[in-house]
Amino acid sequence: MKKTVLQMSMALVCGAALVPAQAQVSLLAKGTLTSSAAGDYKDLSGLNGTLENGAPANLLGGLGSGIAYVSGDRFVAVPDRGPNAVSYNSLIDDTVTYIPRIQTIRMNLAKNKGAGLPYMITPKLEDTTLLWSMLPLVYGNGTAYGVPAGAPKQNTFLRHYFTGRSDNFDPSQSSDYVRDARLDPESIRVSNDGLTVFISDEYGPYVYQFLRRTGERIRTFDLPRAFAVAHPGTTTDNEKATNSTGRVPNKGMEGLALTPDGRHLLGILQTATIEDTNAGGPGANLLRMALIDIASGRTVHEYGYLLTTGSGVSDIVALNNHEFLVDERDGKGLGDGSKAKVKQLFKIDIDKATDIAGMDGNTAATVAVPKTLFLDIVKVLGDNGVTSAQVPAKIEGLAFGPDLHQNGKAVHTLWVANDNDFLQDYDGGAGSNPNQFFVFGFTDSDLGGSKYEPEGHGGPLSGLGGVFGHGQDSPFGW
Numbered sequence: 054m055k056k057t058v059l060q061m062s063m064a065l066v067c068g069a070a071l072v073p074a075q076a077q078v079s080l081l082a083k084g085t086l087t088s089s090a091a092g093d094y095k096d097l098s099g100l101n102g103t104l105e106n107g108a109p110a111n112l113l114g115g116l117g118s119g120i121a122y123v124s125g126d127r128f129v130a131v132p133d134r135g136p137n138a139v140s141y142n143s144l145i146d147d148t149v150t151y152i153p154r155i156q157t158i159r160m161n162l163a164k165n166k167g168a169g170l171p172y173m174i175t176p177k178l179e180d181t182t183l184l185w186s187m188l189p190l191v192y193g194n195g196t197a198y199g200v201p202a203g204a205p206k207q208n209t210f211l212r213h214y215f216t217g218r219s220d221n222f223d224p225s226q227s228s229d230y231v232r233d234a235r236l237d238p239e240s241i242r243v244s245n246d247g248l249t250v251f252i253s254d255e256y257g258p259y260v261y262q263f264l265r266r267t268g269e270r271i272r273t274f275d276l277p278r279a280f281a282v283a284h285p286g287t288t289t290d291n292e293k294a295t296n297s298t299g300r301v302p303n304k305g306m307e308g309l310a311l312t313p314d315g316r317h318l319l320g321i322l323q324t325a326t327i328e329d330t331n332a333g334g335p336g337a338n339l340l341r342m343a344l345i346d347i348a349s350g351r352t353v354h355e356y357g358y359l360l361t362t363g364s365g366v367s368d369i370v371a372l373n374n375h376e377f378l379v380d381e382r383d384g385k386g387l388g389d390g391s392k393a394k395v396k397q398l399f400k401i402d403i404d405k406a407t408d409i410a411g412m413d414g415n416t417a418a419t420v421a422v423p424k425t426l427f428l429d430i431v432k433v434l435g436d437n438g439v440t441s442a443q444v445p446a447k448i449e450g451l452a453f454g455p456d457l458h459q460n461g462k463a464v465h466t467l468w469v470a471n472d473n474d475f476l477q478d479y480d481g482g483a484g485s486n487p488n489q490f491f492v493f494g495f496t497d498s499d500l501g502g503s504k505y506e507p508e509g510h511g512g513p514l515s516g517l518g519g520v521f522g523h524g525q526d527s528p529f530g531w
Contacts, residue, residue, distance in 0.1 A: 078433060078467070079495075080433055080437045080493055080494075081171055081172045081466065082170050082172035082174045083492065084173065084174035085490070086113075086177075088113070089177075094477065094478050096111050096112070097180055097181040098110070098111045098152070100152070105142075105149045105200060108136040110151070112151075113178070114475035114476070115136075115472050115474060115488075116470060116473075117448070117472045117473070118238060118449050119253075119309075119368065120470045121242050122453060125455070130158060130241070131156070133153075133255075134148060134153070134219075134235075135475070136149070136151060138474040139476075142199070144199075144288065145193075145198050145287045145288070146287060148218045149216075149218060150217070152183045152207070153236045153238050154183050155182040155241070155250065156180075157180040157182070160175075163175075172457075182265070183207075185212050187211055187269060188232070189213055191221065191232050191233050192221045193220030193222070195220065198220060203218040204234075216235065222234070224285065228256065228257055228281045229258070229276065233256070233285075237303075238253070238254060239253050239307045239323075240253045240320075242318070242508060243265065244265075245515045248265060249262050249263060249265055249515075250263050252309070255300075255304065255305035256285075257281060258276060258300055258320075260309065260320055260345060261274070274350050274351070275352055276306065276343050276345075277352055277410065280299060284296050286302070293327075296327060298326065300322055301326065301327055304324045306320050307321060307365070307368070308367060309321075309368075310377050312371050313371060313374055316374075317345060318345040321369050321379070322340050322366075325338060334414070335415055339418045340359075340360065341409070341417075354406075355408055356403055356408065357417040357421040358421060358424070359421040360381060361397070361399070362394075363383055364383050368380040370453060370508070371508050372500070376400060376402045378401075378467075380396075381395065382447075384446055386444045386447075386448075387443055387444060388445060388474060388476065392442045393441045400427045400500075400501075401422045401423065401425075402422060428493065445473065446471075447471050447474070448469060448471055450468075451468070453468070453508065465505055470490050474486075
C-alpha cells in the first residue's frame with residue numbers, strides 16, 4: 054500500500070512514518086435504539102412537560118456523543134447539550150434547559166442464526182440518570198435574550214442540575230469557572246470500580262467525575278489554563294469575536310480515555326486552539342491532549358495529535374496504558390444530507406512522546422505523537438452494504454466491550470455510536486437518523502504488535518479512592 058503525498062508530508066511533520074492499517078477489522082453487528090419503556094423517543098428520566106423550544110424534556114436522542122462499557126452486557130452513554138439543532142433563539146445558540154444525563158443501556162448481543170451479520174443487538178434502555186451538583190451553580194436569568202431563566206424547575210436546595218443552556222455561566226469569570234451550570238458532555242468513561250464516571254465537556258473545557266448511580270458531581274480535574282477562553286459567550290460568533298486564545302467555541306474537550314491501570318485520563322480537544330489555528334501552518338491541524346493524573350487531579354503532560362484528513366476528533370479510547378485509538382472524522386454523512394468520507398480510527402502511542410506545554414502549534418506539530426491507521430469505518434461499513442450516505446455524519450462514541458469467542462480464539466469488540474442531534478423523529482423527520490450502534494471485531498494479531506488491555510481491567514484505582522484529593526466537589530466528600 055503506497056503512502057499518499059498527504060501521508061508522507063504529515064509523516065515529515067510528525068517525525069514518524071504514518072504506517073498503513075494493520076488490522077483486519079470486521080463488522081459483527083449493528084442496531085438502533087429509538088424507544089424505552091416510557092414510549093417512542095422517550096427516556097426514563099421521568100421528566101414531564103416541554104423545553105423552551107417545544108421539545109419534550111424526556112426526549113431520547115443524541116446517545117452517541119459518548120459511550121462506555123460497564124460490565125456484562127451493559128454500557129452507559131451520554132447525549133450532548135440537548136436538542137438545539139432546530140431554531141429557537143440564536144442569541145443563545147438555540148440551546149435550552151435540557152438536563153445532561155447518563156443513559157444505561159443493555160445491548161443484548163446474541164448470535165445471529167439467520168442471514169446477515171454474525172451477531173445481532175437489540176439495545177434496551179434500562180435507566181436514565183440526571184447530572185447535578187450539591188453546590189449551587191450559576192444560571193443565566195435570560196432577560197438579555199428574551200428567554201426564561203436558565204435554572205431548571207427541578208432544582209432543589211441541595212440539588213442543582215446542569216443544563217445545556219449556553220448562557221448558564223458567570224460572565225466575570227473565564228470559561229473554566231467550576232460553578233458554571235452549562236455542560237456539554239462529549240465522552241464518558243467508567244471508573245474501574247464501576248461506582249463513578251468521568252465526563253469530558255466542550256464548554257469549559259472541563260473533565261468531571263460523577264457518581265454513576267446518582268449523577269452527583271464529586272470532582273473537577275485541572276486542565277491546562279490555556280485551554281480555556283478568557284471571555285465566555287453565549288454563541289460561537291460571540292466567543293470568536295472576544296477571544297484570541299484558548300479552545301475554539303463548541304470544540305473543547307471532546308474525547309476522553311481512561312488507562313487500564315486506572316491512574317490516568319487522556320483528554321483531547323476537538324480541533325486546534327484559536328491561537329494555533331490563527332498562526333497558520335501545520336499547527337492549524339494540531340490538537341492538544343491533556344494527560345491527567347487521577348490521584349492528584351492535575352494535568353501532568355500535554356501532547357500533540359496531528360490531523361490527517363479529518364476536520365476534527367470526536368473520541369479516544371485506551372488500548373493499553375500508553376496506546377490509544379483516536380476517532381478522526383469529517384462532518385459528512387447521514388444527518389448532514391451528504392456522503393461520509395472520513396471516519397477513521399488511528400492508533401497513537403504516548404510512550405516517549407514529547408510534552409508540548411508552552412510550545413506554539415507549529416513547533417508542537419513537529420513532535421506530535423506517531424499514528425497508525427487502524428480502521429476505516431466508511432470502508433468496512435461499505436463492504437457490508439452500508440452506503441456512504443447511510444453512514445452517520447457524527448460518529449462520536451468509542452468503547453471496547455466484552456470479548457467474544459470464535460473458533461477457539463478471543464475476538465475483541467469495539468463499539469461505535471453516533472450523535473444524531475436528537476433529530477431522529479423531531480419536527481417531522483420520522484426515523485431519518487436514529488441512534489445507531491456498530492460492533493466491530495478484531496483479534497490480537499490485528500494490532501501490529503500492540504498489547505490489548507482495555508479500560509477497567511486494571512483494578513479499582515480510578516474509583517472513589519481518588520475523590521478525597523485535589524478538586525473535591527461535594528462538601529461531604531462522597
